Amino acid sequence: MKAGELANRFSVNVNTVRHYVRSGLLSPDKDASGYHYFSAEEERQLAFILRARELGFTLDDIRQLLNDATSGESPCPHARELIELRLTEARQKLNSMQSLVSRMESAVREWQALPDCAPCGDHICHLIEGGHHE
């Protein structure tokens, strides 16, 4: 199977597949004319990569898990450590996204009652500068 076909089968951009090849997550053989040949094993490996990505692993994490597996080690202990790490990070990011969204929603709400400002030199945009709530 060639790159485009594999990409189609998994509904990902062909450039994503090529990115994984470039960064060593997939290592397909090449045929005589230089085209990549993705075997069933590569296919399974791509499925693994995509599932791991869905679970919040970084590509570096995935590289490490794949290295474990190919060097005969169980990747599971690393997977457990890494997912805890990524989950902590994801929760932090989620929190900051939540406060961002509510900050933005408050601003939009407050701005509805406010007129546009004319540029008068003592502020840049009173909407933005005005509503501090800390």
Added chain:
Amino acid sequence: MKAGELANRFSVNVNTVRHYVRSGLLSPDKDASGYHYFSAEEERQLAFILRARELGFTLDDIRQLLNDATSGESPCPHARELIELRLTEARQKLNSMQSLVSRMESAVREWQALPDCAPCGDHICHLIEGGHHE
């Protein structure tokens, strides 16, 4: 006021200040020896930038708002449009972060009952490959 002092006053990394200078959001004059001189106006402008950043505007957005203001236009209409745009994006990102976190939490929960796998050739990591729920 020089870069480091300004950065301290606003509790931001001095490199952030320098980044804003480099990308044209701040345009301090320079003294004879080549050092940047941040006036009270620059200071107010940095405060504006930081507040806008808190409200989810991109640096490009902020650049546009500053351009409006310096070209004598009221930035408020743009601010209103842009914040709606960024809010929509932020909500989408928040949603995807929420589903990511719950996917990760489910995985961690399920994995507690599962043993580490030995690498047996027909899977890479059964923890990761196992639990699809779509």
Added chain:
DNA sequence: ATAAACCTGTGAGCGACTCACAGGTCAAGG
């Protein structure tokens, strides 16, 4: 024979910093 539709590697762009580096400037202490 030629055009369309693939494929290849490589380089660059996204966003908002952050760090590293080489070199200039300045104040304080000996």
Added chain:
DNA sequence: CCTTGACCTGTGAGTCGCTCACAGGTTTAT
């Protein structure tokens, strides 16, 4: 006067995970 150290400068590159563009090679259909 000189050195040390702390600051400053511009520039280049790294982060992350793609995504696109480009120039050129291959294959397939007409």
